[in-house]
């Protein structure tokens with residue numbers, strides 16, 4: 676793959692854009708602001724990923740040497756400039772949404788995203804738990820951003836509700852990723868939660884977060900946000916989430932953590948399908 680596309684982490688970018696599409700599907704509305712919101716998320720998360728790889732260059736030499744910067748396919752300075760251009764494009768999209776809707780909240784959210792994504796990559800990543808909560812929060816914010824770009828009180832409420840589930844599950848996955856990356860993070864002197872408090876307690880926290888999401892997710896049906904079809908499809912995701920959580924409680928080696936991280940992502944994709952089909 677072209678390294679300039681690879682460094683954006685297209686899979687995650689597409690998932691985040693789907694989150695905005697889902698908000699549009701739930702609202703049964705497609706408009707210029709929602710298309711701009713998709714573009715803003717595309718640029719912001721891409722920028723976040725590039726700046727993350729820029730600051731994590733040394734850690735990734737150990738954990739992920741095949742990535743574009745440590746493998747030498749993109750220069751360090753080029754990556755930094757690339758991230759700045761992506762941040763600028765995202766900010767312009769945020770400004771346009773606010774200008775067109777006469778509502779400045781989307782623009783403020785994008786400005787906050789610029790600052791948080793930069794600070795996360797620069798410093799927060801190695802701040803135990805706060806770093807994980809930040810990525811979770813940003814991912815949840817993606818849904819809320821879609822809701823605020825539509826602007827109706829009902830959609831703002833619904834999108835924050837959806838964002839809560841994304842926040843909890845993404846935080847669980849981020850802790851799992853820290854368990855997976857423990858070797859390289861240790862070598863670089865990062866103080867992630869598993870390094871400081873151990874992998875067992877990290878796995879227990881991950882499990883609690885997974886169960887929290889799984890127990891609360893029927894609320895999206897009982898609050899009349901989604902139809903019964905949602906409940907049927909989300910059950911498949913719930914089984915996978917719980918299975919992944921149990922695997923991690925049993926074993927916290929790198930291989931298992933990597934598998935669990937993958938399963939959680941697949942569960943998220945199934946949740947996306949349940950949101951889309953449950954909207955009709």
Ligand SMILES: CC(C)=CCC/C(C)=C/CC/C(C)=C/CC/C(C)=C/COC[C@H](O)COP(=O)(O)O
Nearest residue numbers: 684687690691694814840841844888889892943946
């Ligand atoms: C029970 C229930 C209703 C769960 C639903 C959870 C849900 C809707 C999750 C969706 C999360 C979401 C919007 C993900 C988009 C992709 C994304 C931005 C993920 C965050 O990625 C950061 C990560 O560290 C990147 O790492 P990697 O994937 O290993 O490259």
Ligand SMILES: CC(C)=CCC/C(C)=C/CC/C(C)=C/CC/C(C)=C/COP(=O)(O)OP(=O)(O)O
Nearest residue numbers: 691719720723724727788810813814816817820
């Ligand atoms: C609401 C708006 C406008 C944008 C939201 C943008 C989103 C969805 C951000 C969520 C995810 C995020 C914070 C991505 C960028 C940073 C990133 C790649 C974090 C994970 O990095 P590491 O913790 O270093 O893990 P890796 O080992 O995968 O590099």
Ligand SMILES: [Mg+2]
Nearest residue numbers: 727728731735
């Ligand atoms: Mg990184």
